[in-house]
Amino acid sequence: MKREFLKGLVKENPIFVIMLGLCPTLATSTSLNNTLGMGLAATFVLVFSNLVISAVRDIVPNKVRIPCFIVIIATFVTIAELFMKAYFPALNEALGIFVALIVVNCIILGRAEAFASKHGVLASIMDGLGMGLGFTLGLSFIALIREIIGNGSVFGIRLIKGYEPILVAILTPGGFLTIGYLMGYFKWKSQKS
Amino acid sequence: MKLISVLTIICVIAGFLLGLTYNLTADKIRYQEEKAEKDALRAVLPDASDFSKETPASYKGLNTEGRIVGYAYIAEGKGYSSTIKVVVGTDTEGNIVGIKILSQSETPGLGNRITDPNFQGQFSRKSIDDVDTITGATISSRAVIEIVRKAHEKGIS
Numbered sequence: 001m002k003r004e005f006l007k008g009l010v011k012e013n014p015i016f017v018i019m020l021g022l023c024p025t026l027a028t029s030t031s032l033n034n035t036l037g038m039g040l041a042a043t044f045v046l047v048f049s050n051l052v053i054s055a056v057r058d059i060v061p062n063k064v065r066i067p068c069f070i071v072i073i074a075t076f077v078t079i080a081e082l083f084m085k086a087y088f089p090a091l092n093e094a095l096g097i098f099v100a101l102i103v104v105n106c107i108i109l110g111r112a113e114a115f116a117s118k119h120g121v122l123a124s125i126m127d128g129l130g131m132g133l134g135f136t137l138g139l140s141f142i143a144l145i146r147e148i149i150g151n152g153s154v155f156g157i158r159l160i161k162g163y164e165p166i167l168v169a170i171l172t173p174g175g176f177l178t179i180g181y182l183m184g185y186f187k188w189k190s191q192k193s
Numbered sequence: 194m195k196l197i198s199v200l201t202i203i204c205v206i207a208g209f210l211l212g213l214t215y216n217l218t219a220d221k222i223r224y225q226e227e228k229a230e231k232d233a234l235r236a237v238l239p240d241a242s243d244f245s246k247e248t249p250a251s252y253k254g255l256n257t258e259g260r261i262v263g264y265a266y267i268a269e270g271k272g273y274s275s276t277i278k279v280v281v282g283t284d285t286e287g288n289i290v291g292i293k294i295l296s297q298s299e300t301p302g303l304g305n306r307i308t309d310p311n312f313q314g315q316f317s318r319k320s321i322d323d324v325d326t327i328t329g330a331t332i333s334s335r336a337v338i339e340i341v342r343k344a345h346e347k348g349i350s
Contacts (some may be wrong), residue, residue: 056203059199060199060203061195061196061199063196064196064199064200067200068199068200068203071200071203071204071207072203072207074207075207075210075211078211078214079210079211079214082214082215082218082222083214083218085218085222085225086218086221086222086225087221089225089226089229093296096275096298167303167329171300171303
């Protein structure tokens with residue numbers, strides 16, 4: 001059970017190892033404030049959709065499983081979005097369409113197909129928590145680098161006065177470069193051990 | 194047959210949950226939207242203590258004595274990568290006293306610098322034609338200038 005939770009953090013990190021959900025990763029990893037919100041929303045959806053999909057895995061016929069999964073996932077994303085609009089409007093404004101796009105975040109459908117539809121409810125919850133936390137940690141790690149280099153700040157707080165930010169870090173090319181280098185580093189580390 | 198019934202039942206339950214959540218959050222969401230609008234109105238007309246809605250996109254700003262201190266107009270237009278919503282405040286003679294960007298999703302670090310007080314502050318000091326665009330964010334800046342111009346012209350007419 002503990003293993004199901006821990007694997008999503010490093011060994012099977014959804015961003016750096018399984019390489020899923022890279023589009024929202026690129027887009028939202030420009031500031032730490034955004035990544036915490038995005039990570040939490042995605043984790044909420046991941047845990048609850050894993051829970052429900054695992055619970056109904058014996059009832060859902062194989063031929064309609066994808067539409068069923070999507071409906072379940074989309075429902076939780078919409079619930080998360082409505083809650084954000086009501087209680088965290090600034091975060092909702094900052095994340096924009098990427099909240100709704102959590103529906104097509106491959107991590108969620110990926111874990112539903114690969115794990116939740118084939119394992120028990122408790123294991124699926126742990127898997128969802130681990131993957132969600134791994135996603136959040138990966139996002140935040142990338143954002144830490146990109147925000148410091150590209151905006152000279154951490155969580156929006158300016159670090160060094162007079163630092164001229166290297167803007168490309170918070171634009172798309174910077175995203176690709178940062179994620180690429182980090183992936184290379186993790187791959188190298190895992191090959192060494 | 195089982196295919197249809199399972200998918201239908203899941204959709205029905207989903208619909209119910211969504212309706213429930215919508216009802217639970219509807220009031221708070223409306224409150225947040227009105228609050229954002231009120232904050233923007235107060236930002237462009239700081240002397241006004243009360244606002245009366247004339248049309249869905251224009252307000253009269255009143256002071257504590259009920260006298261008109263200015264007007265506020267909400268306008269929007271196409272930016273570089275998003276629709277930019279702006280609130281424009283004018284005094285009783287139609288001069289722009291301030292603008293505030295209500296919502297935008299322009300390029301971070303470049304286009305979204307239209308929200309900087311330095312850029313927005315220009316509109317109260319200079320005429321619209323003299324407003325400087327932001328380096329590296331020409332399209333976003335020009336979009337805001339045109340939106341403000343449109344709102345201003347519509348307002349004083």
